[in-house]
Amino acid sequence: MGxxxxxxxxxxxxTTPYGRAEEVLxxxxxxxxxxxxxxxxxxxxxxxxxxxxxxxxxxxxxxQIDVSGLEVRPGRTFRWAGEYSEDLNERRTLRTExxxxxxxxxxxxxxxxxxxxxxxxxxxxxxxxxxxxxxxPGLSACDTMNFWIERKSDSLKRLLASVDxxxxxxxxxxxxxxxxxxxxAARRLLSLxxxxxxxKRGEYGAAxxxxxxxxxxxxxxxxxPVDPTGAGDSFAGGFMGHLARRGMHDGRTxxxxxxxxxxxxxxxxxxxxxxxxxxxxxxxIEERFEELRDFLSLDDPPRRRAP
Amino acid sequence: MGxxxxxxxxxxxxTTPYGRAEEVLxxxxxxxxxxxxxxxxxxxxxxxxxxxxxxxxxxxxxxQIDVSGLEVRPGRTFRWAGEYSEDLNERRTLRTExxxxxxxxxxxxxxxxxxxxxxxxxxxxxxxxxxxxxxxPGLSACDTMNFWIERKSDSLKRLLASVDxxxxxxxxxxxxxxxxxxxxAARRLLSLxxxxxxxKRGEYGAAxxxxxxxxxxxxxxxxxPVDPTGAGDSFAGGFMGHLARRGMHDGRTxxxxxxxxxxxxxxxxxxxxxxxxxxxxxxxIEERFEELRDFLSLDDPPRRRAP
Numbered sequence: 001m002g003x004x005x006x007x008x009x010x011x012x013x014x015t016t017p018y019g020r021a022e023e024v025l026x027x028x029x030x031x032x033x034x035x036x037x038x039x040x041x042x043x044x045x046x047x048x049x050x051x052x053x054x055x056x057x058x059x060x061x062x063x064q065i066d067v068s069g070l071e072v073r074p075g076r077t078f079r080w081a082g083e084y085s086e087d088l089n090e091r092r093t094l095r096t097e098x099x100x101x102x103x104x105x106x107x108x109x110x111x112x113x114x115x116x117x118x119x120x121x122x123x124x125x126x127x128x129x130x131x132x133x134x135x136x137p138g139l140s141a142c143d144t145m146n147f148w149i150e151r152k153s154d155s156l157k158r159l160l161a162s163v164d165x166x167x168x169x170x171x172x173x174x175x176x177x178x179x180x181x182x183x184x185a186a187r188r189l190l191s192l193x194x195x196x197x198x199x200k201r202g203e204y205g206a207a208x209x210x211x212x213x214x215x216x217x218x219x220x221x222x223x224x225p226v227d228p229t230g231a232g233d234s235f236a237g238g239f240m241g242h243l244a245r246r247g248m249h250d251g252r253t254x255x256x257x258x259x260x261x262x263x264x265x266x267x268x269x270x271x272x273x274x275x276x277x278x279x280x281x282x283x284x285i286e287e288r289f290e291e292l293r294d295f296l297s298l299d300d301p302p303r304r305r306a307p
Numbered sequence: 308m309g310x311x312x313x314x315x316x317x318x319x320x321x322t323t324p325y326g327r328a329e330e331v332l333x334x335x336x337x338x339x340x341x342x343x344x345x346x347x348x349x350x351x352x353x354x355x356x357x358x359x360x361x362x363x364x365x366x367x368x369x370x371q372i373d374v375s376g377l378e379v380r381p382g383r384t385f386r387w388a389g390e391y392s393e394d395l396n397e398r399r400t401l402r403t404e405x406x407x408x409x410x411x412x413x414x415x416x417x418x419x420x421x422x423x424x425x426x427x428x429x430x431x432x433x434x435x436x437x438x439x440x441x442x443x444p445g446l447s448a449c450d451t452m453n454f455w456i457e458r459k460s461d462s463l464k465r466l467l468a469s470v471d472x473x474x475x476x477x478x479x480x481x482x483x484x485x486x487x488x489x490x491x492a493a494r495r496l497l498s499l500x501x502x503x504x505x506x507k508r509g510e511y512g513a514a515x516x517x518x519x520x521x522x523x524x525x526x527x528x529x530x531x532p533v534d535p536t537g538a539g540d541s542f543a544g545g546f547m548g549h550l551a552r553r554g555m556h557d558g559r560t561x562x563x564x565x566x567x568x569x570x571x572x573x574x575x576x577x578x579x580x581x582x583x584x585x586x587x588x589x590x591x592i593e594e595r596f597e598e599l600r601d602f603l604s605l606d607d608p609p610r611r612r613a614p
Contacts, residue, residue: 216525
């Protein structure tokens with residue numbers, strides 16, 4: 001039931017049409033770990049600076065996340081600043097300070113080897129491959145981004161030949177595959193050796209391509225999204241968290257995992273940073289899961305509450 | 308189970324990354340009518356110029372579309388020319404010549420009154436309202452576009468208070484509702500008096516909002532889309548065609564109609580103009596419907612063909 005995530009921890013400064021947040025906890029591994037923590041036990045391998053402080057550490061511990069692999073190094077924690085467009089669909093990076101993240105070399109301990117489930121967050125694909133080789137997980141998946149696709153495409157493709165699954169944005173999937181069409185891109189990426197491919201489409205949800213089958217889940221319809229930062233990582237956390245909880249990755253479990261991904265992402269966008277995501281309940285998650293399942297059904301849903 | 312459509316007939320000149328088509332049959336009412344013709348009997352009320360010619364008329368008649376309401380007026384048929392971006396998601400209008408469409412005043416005959424199903428394609432909302440008042444249909448739906456939202460918002464909102472359904476693009480839904488978020492926009496539009504609202508999302512499919520329920524259908528995954536012109540109109544044709552065929556518009560029928568919309572749109576984009584859409588078979592449509600239904604299912608689909 002173990003789920004290990006390797007990725008970034010950051011302090012973000014974010015401006016959206018709904019407000020601003022300065023120096024708030026973020027980073028792909030944090031969103032992933034908090035989302036997954038509702039479904040399974042999570043271990044975090046990442047690096048922070050001496051300025052990280054107690055408060056964010058408390059938040060992670062309160063979610064029962066194992067932070068013993070969170071390395072504290074001399075220097076400052078990774079900083080990112082960004083600004084979103086009016087409809088939240090586009091974002092502009094205002095500032096990136098890698099700080100201690102620049103020289104991050106994930107260190108696996110003995111207990112991290114043969115982990116059951118591994119998620120390789122968006123870091124240098126050379127490092128992702130090294131971790132994958134060392135960890136020998138039961139099931140593995142990864143994310144990546146434009147920066148690595150443009151600079152380390154070969155390393156990335158070697159990674160895809162050995163990892164089980166890839167979760168990636170649609171524009172990045174097309175870039176990586178060298179295809180203009182998402183469906184053609186999916187087919188090409190699967191041919192590199194993936195068992196499953198999840199294409200994340202922001203407010204439009206996500207699509208799963210696996211073993212010749214296609215499955216699409218809509219985004220849970222949120223009335224007042226506030227900040228989309230971390231939504232894709234929260235999706236990945238919900239997705240992998242469910243696979244780890246079930247200890248299976250057959251077709252049905254993968255499809256259920258898509259719904260959990262969508263549910264966790266929906267909580268993420270309802271407030272800045274982890275404010276909403278770290279404060280939901282298992283019951284609220286299951287309720288949205290049931291709602292999403294009903295949204296996919298052609299049948300009239302059973303009435304779940306008294307009229 | 309009659310379905311009447313009022314809208315535009317045009318000759319389009321289209322450039323996409325996959326080729327060009329010059330002066331080919333198009334227009335919202337044509338795509339709608341051809342798509343719907345696989346599911347029900349369709350009557351077309353529209354205007355063309357003296358240059359319309361026999362060939363397009365033969366195409367419509369071959370699809371059993373009643374063209375007795377297609378008015379031929381002195382002058383030239385509506386022309387539109389456009390060009391699509393590399394990923395087909397953006398288009399630029401190069402030329403619009405309204406010609407006889409500029410002074411189009413839909414004329415209903417006696418047999419068009421009390422029609423069972425009416426679709427008001429994208430024309431001046433003043434005209435849409437007049438047709439709706441005259442036709443007194445059993446069930447009605449309409450489309451619109453930025454041009455009318457910006458110029459005749461009040462007329463449009465009066466239309467929405469009397470029509471049953473609206474099928475509209477997501478950016479137009481937000482513009483019409485004055486909301487940045489699609490879900491909030493949907494809620495506002497429904498409050499104007501609609502029974503159902505379909506938000507079309509291009510390659511991401513479409514969402515249905517009706518009686519407090521949400522339903523999303525993905526686009527049928529097309530490997531080689533060639534030309535998206537008319538996809539939204541074909542969706543509407545498949546959607547309304549299924550409602551007309553069933554003679555019902557309960558929740559389940561509306562959701563099935565979403566799948567037929569997605570199926571007909573998928574055929575539309577596979578070639579320029581009506582080349583593919585006018586040449587499919589009822590069986591191919593039902594096969595894609597079954598596939599889409601399986602794509603929505605959490606369960607493993609039954610094996611439909613021998614292994």
